[in-house]
Amino acid sequence: MTDSLTIRRPDDWHLHLRDGAMLRAVLPETARHFARAIIMPNLVPPVVTTAQAAAYHDRILAALPTGMDFRPLMTLYLTEETDPDDVAAGHASGLIKAVKLYPAGATTNSASGVQDFDKVRGVLERMAEIGLPLCVHGEVTEAEIDIFDREAVFIERVLDPIRRMTPGLRVVMEHITTSDGVDYVKASDDGLAATITTHHLVINRNHILVGGIKPHYYCLPVAKREDHRRALLAAATSGDARFFLGTDSAPHTDAGKESACGCAGCFTATNTMSLLAEIFEREDALDRLEGFASRHGPAFYGMPVNADTITLTKGAPVDYPAKIDTGDGPVTVFDPGFPLHWRVT
Ligand SMILES: NC(=O)N[C@@H](CC(=O)O)C(=O)O
Numbered sequence: 001m002t003d004s005l006t007i008r009r010p011d012d013w014h015l016h017l018r019d020g021a022m023l024r025a026v027l028p029e030t031a032r033h034f035a036r037a038i039i040m041p042n043l044v045p046p047v048v049t050t051a052q053a054a055a056y057h058d059r060i061l062a063a064l065p066t067g068m069d070f071r072p073l074m075t076l077y078l079t080e081e082t083d084p085d086d087v088a089a090g091h092a093s094g095l096i097k098a099v100k101l102y103p104a105g106a107t108t109n110s111a112s113g114v115q116d117f118d119k120v121r122g123v124l125e126r127m128a129e130i131g132l133p134l135c136v137h138g139e140v141t142e143a144e145i146d147i148f149d150r151e152a153v154f155i156e157r158v159l160d161p162i163r164r165m166t167p168g169l170r171v172v173m174e175h176i177t178t179s180d181g182v183d184y185v186k187a188s189d190d191g192l193a194a195t196i197t198t199h200h201l202v203i204n205r206n207h208i209l210v211g212g213i214k215p216h217y218y219c220l221p222v223a224k225r226e227d228h229r230r231a232l233l234a235a236a237t238s239g240d241a242r243f244f245l246g247t248d249s250a251p252h253t254d255a256g257k258e259s260a261c262g263c264a265g266c267f268t269a270t271n272t273m274s275l276l277a278e279i280f281e282r283e284d285a286l287d288r289l290e291g292f293a294s295r296h297g298p299a300f301y302g303m304p305v306n307a308d309t310i311t312l313t314k315g316a317p318v319d320y321p322a323k324i325d326t327g328d329g330p331v332t333v334f335d336p337g338f339p340l341h342w343r344v345t
Pocket residue numbers: 016042107108137218219220221248250251264265266
């Protein structure tokens with residue numbers, strides 16, 4: 001029986017750090033284990049320009065506790081007014097690593113997102129030219145589309161047309177939740193990849209709804225039925241380099257989640273590596289964890305793998321806090337409902 005695993009230090013290819021007091025509270029939870037992360041730009045107001053991303057980058061570094069080593073990889077929030085020259089300049093300077101597409105109204109803080117995809121054609125063409133990836137929140141927003149179908153419909157109605165219209169555009173389907181997402185990635189060429197979150201490997205929709213509504217399992221895209229979770233698990237543990245970790249760790253205060261209109265997002269930064277080791281071990285795929293968490297992401301983004309390593313060891317159940325304190329109120333740490341035996345040492 002394996003009880004120790006050393007892997008290259010992991011990166012998180014989809015992370016929400018927020019700002020201010022929340023940023024200061026959640027950043028160490030990620031930086032403790034992860035070397036780099038793609039930082040999502042859905043602040044209020046959103047991070048739209050390279051100048052705003054540079055300022056946010058500096059606020060993140062200023063919030064990093066002394067002695068911690070972490071590099072934020074910055075993104076721009078795509079709007080119908082985004083200037084292709086600003087995007088290209090940000091990319092050329094080395095600061096901007098991706099542009100994020102939120103369909104308007106699809107998720108937390110997405111009001112400034114795209115409504116008319118024709119209006120962003122110029123930016124997407126420029127990104128294809130310079131090799132800057134587009135990260136996509138892949139859900140349609142039409143009221144008549146069932147929320148459990150919104151990812152599959154997005155692939156057909158929005159994503160596939162965008163990719164056909166913009167040959168060469170590199171795309172990451174963020175936080176996929178369906179076998180439709182897995183199949184679409186597998187059927188495509190190497191300009192397409194997908195991130196998979198920790199929580200979507202653990203929960204299906206029953207976790208949210210059976211035995212009373214569980215707001216801390218509510219996120220977007222919403223978890224689907226068990227067949228879809230199994231498809232995600234198979235993709236994550238397959239060794240296929242087109243699938244990699246993006247935790248989508250998305251802190252909201254308990255007051256924001258435990259409400260008549262609760263916020264979407266699961267906070268998994270604290271226990272993600274323990275969780276992933278537990279899940280990969282159950283699938284007899286511990287040897288594939290390094291690919292998923294540490295190698296496939298850098299390969300897609302054209303960056304080197306981290307030089308340092310982390311070691312996970314198996315033992316008595318890991319103690320992690322049920323909540324972390326933030327200046328804005330407590331944030332509940334994702335509870336998988338089973339003990340975790342792997343700790344990062
Ligand atoms: N995933 C979520 O449920 N929430 C994210 C937004 C997002 O990634 O869609 C957030 O910012 O809270």
